[in-house]
Amino acid sequence: MLKGLIGKKIGMTQIFDDGGAAIPVTIIEAGPCYVTQVRTAGNDGYSAIQLGFQEVHPRRLTGGELGHLKRNELPPLRFLREFRVKETELKPGEKVTVEVFEKGDAVDVTGTSKGKGFAGAVKRHGFSGGPKTHGQSDRWRAPGARSSGTTPGRVFKGMRGPGHMGNQQVTVQGLKVVLVDPERNLLGVRGAIPGPKGGLVLINEARKAR
Amino acid sequence: MSDPLIQAVEAPDNENVPQLRPGDLVNVYLRIKEGANERIQEFKGTVIRVRRGGNSASFTVRRVASNGIGVERTFLARSPRIEKVEVQRHSHVRRSKLYFLRDRTGKRARLRQKFDA
Numbered sequence: 250m251l252k253g254l255i256g257k258k259i260g261m262t263q264i265f266d267d268g269g270a271a272i273p274v275t276i277i278e279a280g281p282c283y284v285t286q287v288r289t290a291g292n293d294g295y296s297a298i299q300l301g302f303q304e305v306h307p308r309r310l311t312g313g314e315l316g317h318l319k320r321n322e323l324p325p326l327r328f329l330r331e332f333r334v335k336e337t338e339l340k341p342g343e344k345v346t347v348e349v350f351e352k353g354d355a356v357d358v359t360g361t362s363k364g365k366g367f368a369g370a371v372k373r374h375g376f377s378g379g380p381k382t383h384g385q386s387d388r389w390r391a392p393g394a395r396s397s398g399t400t401p402g403r404v405f406k407g408m409r410g411p412g413h414m415g416n417q418q419v420t421v422q423g424l425k426v427v428l429v430d431p432e433r434n435l436l437g438v439r440g441a442i443p444g445p446k447g448g449l450v451l452i453n454e455a456r457k458a459r
Numbered sequence: 460m461s462d463p464l465i466q467a468v469e470a471p472d473n474e475n476v477p478q479l480r481p482g483d484l485v486n487v488y489l490r491i492k493e494g495a496n497e498r499i500q501e502f503k504g505t506v507i508r509v510r511r512g513g514n515s516a517s518f519t520v521r522r523v524a525s526n527g528i529g530v531e532r533t534f535l536a537r538s539p540r541i542e543k544v545e546v547q548r549h550s551h552v553r554r555s556k557l558y559f560l561r562d563r564t565g566k567r568a569r570l571r572q573k574f575d576a
Contacts, residue, residue: 259464260462262469264514271538278464430468435464446462
């Protein structure tokens with residue numbers, strides 16, 4: 250059975266659980282998604298379900314995209330993403346909503362983290378930087394030495410240093426579903442998820458059991 | 460500015476918590492769970508801070524306990540743990556955060572009562 254959805258991050262708040270404790274919650278507008286294609290081992294070499302999310306004006310899509318959706322009489326959808334599943338009884342054209350999840354489920358949420366641009370080693374890797382006092386100048390956020398001297402005479406590959414940070418795919422595993430609102434297509438998970446408000450996120454069943 | 464979809468999932472205003480203003484003298488009745496049984500704890504003092512913000516809305520109550528030790532407690536305004544809040548009196552105050560009360564003791568820490576509203 251497929252337990253996956255495409256959604257849009259709405260933002261964070263806190264809600265009160267049954268005991269009255271306030272818990273941090275990220276709200277996701279998830280689905281409704283449509284099954285746009287079913288990939289099978291026999292046909293495609295692997296089995297997966299392709300879901301589509303968010304209706305758009307047909308002009309927004311290319312002719313090929315429209316044709317792909319039209320095959321199953323589906324509305325124009327902006328995002329298509331695949332979810333790996335072993336087997337499924339879902340057929341193309343079917344609708345998937347937040348009701349596939351229930352309170353208490355553990356999920357993995359994948360998104361694109363906020364881009365930080367070209368970041369220094371202090372921000373990017375948590376380096377300590379240099380001394381701030383004792384006659385130092387220009388060393389506060391310096392990365393320090395990257396290598397030894399003549400031997401080896403080069404910087405090893407993979408040394409951590411300044412560079413582009415963020416704007417990459419990040420998955421947060423094992424988040425608990427604390428809220429399911431089929432009426433508004435809302436899903437609430439405990440804790441933070443990657444990306445900005447309005448960012449596209451994929452919600453999957455948790456890979457690892459807690 | 461919070462998203463309408465977020466407001467939709469947040470709890471409605473706790474009707475047992477009236478509209479509080481800084482300077483109000485209040486009794487806060489808090490439900491406390493101790494193992495299996497539940498009891499109500501009372502906390503009486505002056506509201507020195509009111510923060511808005513949906514489910515995160517909170518207010519801080521200050522009281523002077525024995526030996527002149529100031530005690531401040533912050534409550535989540537929409538928390539179901541709050542049984543009720545009683546406002547005993549309003550005060551005439553000219554600022555929204557009454558942090559200056561922390562530095563005052565005795566007669567200097569009084570607030571002028573406000574009778575209207």
